[in-house]
Amino acid sequence: MAEMTSTRNTGQLVGRTIVYGLLVLVCFYYLMPLFVMVTTSLKSLDEIRAGNLLSLPQDPNLDAWGKAWSSACTGVQCEGLAGFFWNSVSFVVPAVLMSTLIGAVNGYVLTMWRFRGSDLLFGLLMIGCFIPFQVVLLPMARTLGAMGIANSTTGLVFVHVVYGLAFTTLFFRNYYVTIPDELVKAAKIDGAGFWLIFRRIILPLSAPIIVVSIIWQFTQVWNDFLFGVVFSSGDRQPITVALNNLVNTSTGVKEYNVDMAAAIIAALPTLFVYVVAGKYFVRGLTAGAVKG
Amino acid sequence: MGALSIRDVRKSYQGTEILKGINLEIEKGEFLILVGPSGCGKSTLLSMIAGLDTVSSGEIRIGDRVVNNLSPKDRDIAMVFQSYALYPSMTVRENISFGLEIRKVGKAEQQKIVERVAQTLQIGHLLDRKPSQLSGGQRQRVAMGRAIARDPSLFLFDEPLSNLDAKLRVEMRVEIKQLHQRMGTTIVYVTHDQIEAMTLGDKIAVMKAGEVQQFGTPQQIYDNPANLFVAGFMGSPSMNFIPARVEPMGGGHGVRLESGANSYVFPAVSANGKLKAWEGKEVVFGIRPEQITHKVESSLGAEYIQTASMPISLTEPTGPDTLVLVPVNGREVTCRVHPAHARAPGEKMDLMFDLSKAVFFDPASELRIA
Numbered sequence: 019m020a021e022m023t024s025t026r027n028t029g030q031l032v033g034r035t036i037v038y039g040l041l042v043l044v045c046f047y048y049l050m051p052l053f054v055m056v057t058t059s060l061k062s063l064d065e066i067r068a069g070n071l072l073s074l075p076q077d078p079n080l081d082a083w084g085k086a087w088s089s090a091c092t093g094v095q096c097e098g099l100a101g102f103f104w105n106s107v108s109f110v111v112p113a114v115l116m117s118t119l120i121g122a123v124n125g126y127v128l129t130m131w132r133f134r135g136s137d138l139l140f141g142l143l144m145i146g147c148f149i150p151f152q153v154v155l156l157p158m159a160r161t162l163g164a165m166g167i168a169n170s171t172t173g174l175v176f177v178h179v180v181y182g183l184a185f186t187t188l189f190f191r192n193y194y195v196t197i198p199d200e201l202v203k204a205a206k207i208d209g210a211g212f213w214l215i216f217r218r219i220i221l222p223l224s225a226p227i228i229v230v231s232i233i234w235q236f237t238q239v240w241n242d243f244l245f246g247v248v249f250s251s252g253d254r255q256p257i258t259v260a261l262n263n264l265v266n267t268s269t270g271v272k273e274y275n276v277d278m279a280a281a282i283i284a285a286l287p288t289l290f291v292y293v294v295a296g297k298y299f300v301r302g303l304t305a306g307a308v309k310g
Numbered sequence: 311m312g313a314l315s316i317r318d319v320r321k322s323y324q325g326t327e328i329l330k331g332i333n334l335e336i337e338k339g340e341f342l343i344l345v346g347p348s349g350c351g352k353s354t355l356l357s358m359i360a361g362l363d364t365v366s367s368g369e370i371r372i373g374d375r376v377v378n379n380l381s382p383k384d385r386d387i388a389m390v391f392q393s394y395a396l397y398p399s400m401t402v403r404e405n406i407s408f409g410l411e412i413r414k415v416g417k418a419e420q421q422k423i424v425e426r427v428a429q430t431l432q433i434g435h436l437l438d439r440k441p442s443q444l445s446g447g448q449r450q451r452v453a454m455g456r457a458i459a460r461d462p463s464l465f466l467f468d469e470p471l472s473n474l475d476a477k478l479r480v481e482m483r484v485e486i487k488q489l490h491q492r493m494g495t496t497i498v499y500v501t502h503d504q505i506e507a508m509t510l511g512d513k514i515a516v517m518k519a520g521e522v523q524q525f526g527t528p529q530q531i532y533d534n535p536a537n538l539f540v541a542g543f544m545g546s547p548s549m550n551f552i553p554a555r556v557e558p559m560g561g562g563h564g565v566r567l568e569s570g571a572n573s574y575v576f577p578a579v580s581a582n583g584k585l586k587a588w589e590g591k592e593v594v595f596g597i598r599p600e601q602i603t604h605k606v607e608s609s610l611g612a613e614y615i616q617t618a619s620m621p622i623s624l625t626e627p628t629g630p631d632t633l634v635l636v637p638v639n640g641r642e643v644t645c646r647v648h649p650a651h652a653r654a655p656g657e658k659m660d661l662m663f664d665l666s667k668a669v670f671f672d673p674a675s676e677l678r679i680a
């Protein structure tokens with residue numbers, strides 16, 4: 019008996035060791051590039067040229083960060099990423115909020131106020147999730163032109179809202195089908211109408227899925243390069259495009275430290291969103307029925 | 311003019327008819343029960359009374375208004391759902407006052423109503439909790455409170471007790487009945503529990519497959535079922551149905567019963583001669599378990615009291631009575647006897663049949679003959 023327990027314990031121990039070993043390995047694999055990026059961004063160019071990729075900076079300083087932010091060249095102008103960072107913020111925030119809100123309303127209609135053909139409509143919307151960016155470029159360019167919002171922040175917001183709707187609608191619809199429709203019936207009998215029910219009954223239950231939608235959309239829209247490069251130009255371009263220009267601007271030496279700092283700056287907001295709301299993301303994705 | 315009248319209401323979903331011409335009418339203050347097996351259309355009918363669904367044809371009146379084209383909020387109704395449907399993000403207080411707020415009742419007035427409702431249902435100490443912090447019975451009370459608060463002319467209940475455990479169900483049943491007596495409200499109540507139906511209802515509509523099988527008072531339905539389905543559905547344990555041949559007997563008719571080696575002809579005293587056309591043919595003889603008991607000497611003598619000695623195949627003690635099963639015409643027949651008189655399986659027992667309330671059905675159409 020005692021022997022059996024001890025063999026089981028040994029077996030468990032070996033299993034644990036393997037699992038943790040693998041996890042450490044995977045962590046290492048994913049964190050290594052980040053480590054290299056951060057250390058490189060803190061080194062001087064001389065040290066980078068002389069030293070080893072993995073070594074720690076001897077004299078850590080933020081010179082490269084300062085340059086990336088305010089004076090690095092992105093093509094002809096040399097004003098750093100700052101302007102482009104705020105460009106991104108200025109269209110990402112409205113695009114994320116609008117696509118989330120409209121997705122919520124769509125999901126609400128598709129579950130609580132079904133109409134003839136609503137399932138078909140949902141099916142068609144879902145196709146939107148599988149359409150690659152490239153396919154919509156030309157028609158979208160024409161549409162933006164026709165609407166008179168080509169090459170504007172409004173236009174970029176519009177593109178991202180339209181493209182994101184398929185996803186946000188899917189999120190909200192799948193979340194709302196778990197809400198019993200007796201809730202809506204009760205509210206109707208209480209005298210509430212479409213918007214009142216949405217505002218007072220449905221939205222207060224939606225926090226987990228709103229977080230999911232915001233994280234998803236924020237990551238998608240912030241990291242987008244293709245729509246940004248096609249539908250904006252000059253000093254209205256998003257940070258992703260600017261980063262590309264910065265890295266590819268070949269004036270003399272390649273400043274790896276500045277490139278690294280710029281890349282981290284471009285990635286920081288999404289990292290931030292994950293750190294702040296990541297646990298809600300997982301919780302929201304697995305959220306079950308809302309029991310009254 | 312009734313408080314609620316339903317005239318020839320029909321409903322189809324994608325070509326299949328779910329309700330096939332419903333006619334019901336109740337007076338102000340009456341408690342109407344819609345009862346029937348699962349899927350017979352009770353909830354569908356209720357949601358059409360509520361206005362959550364539209365009728366395909368027919369007319370629904372509440373008070374003196376035709377409400378067919380009114381939205382739920384204009385029908386002056388309140389509804390209690392099976393799942394209670396309390397708003398999860400609101401406190402009990404907010405749940406109760408939500409409907410008042412929408413109807414622009416003043417804040418002070420709302421407060422007063424909430425206090426009064428809480429008093430009536432003894433939920434005062436729960437007012438600041440969220441529904442998720444309540445037990446099933448408490449949720450049930452809050453759901454009723456939400457309905458009472460608006461003081462509508464018609465209450466609709468859709469199986470409000472079916473999510474509660476057996477003991478709580480009985481308690482809440484009594485409370486609902488008391489509430490009805492105290493407030494004198496008109497209620498339509500859906501259930502598939504025939505005991506709830508019998509105990510609560512002033513009127514019962516027994517439904518099956520989208521049709522009202524019988525509409526009447528609980529006693530009418532229990533004593534005078536219109537057909538085999540109603541007779542079998544109401545009552546627990548349910549009525550015994552014994553296939554039996556009609557034979558001439560004295561001036562009238564009787565039914566032949568065989569049990570073990572014995573054969574009897576029992577007079578169909580309750581048939582009033584309506585079995586004449588069935589002479590020599592088989593009918594379904596219906597008799598409730600409580601009409602077959604142990605022999606009580608003082609009752610003997612009347613023509614409608616018959617005795618027989620039958621072999622027992624099984625006994626089921628329930629406490630106050632013991633159910634005794636005996637074979638008659640190839641069926642197991644349930645008799646309800648006093649535990650002190652019950653005999654063991656395998657033995658024979660003297661049983662007394664009270665035929666005054668026996669009923670007879672056409673085996674083919676299942677309609678009542680007599």
Ligand SMILES: Nc1ncnc2c1ncn2[C@@H]1O[C@H](COP(=O)(O)OP(=O)(O)OP(=O)(O)O)[C@@H](O)[C@H]1O
Nearest residue numbers: 323324328346347348349350351352353354355502
């Ligand atoms: N929206 C709908 N579309 C199609 N068929 C429906 C719809 N709603 C109900 N039905 C059908 O109508 C019939 C009656 O349903 P209903 O919910 O009224 O039954 P019920 O008597 O309330 O049963 P239960 O006791 O199980 O609640 C069922 O056969 C159901 O499948």
Ligand SMILES: [Mg+2]
Nearest residue numbers: 352353354468
């Ligand atoms: Mg139902």
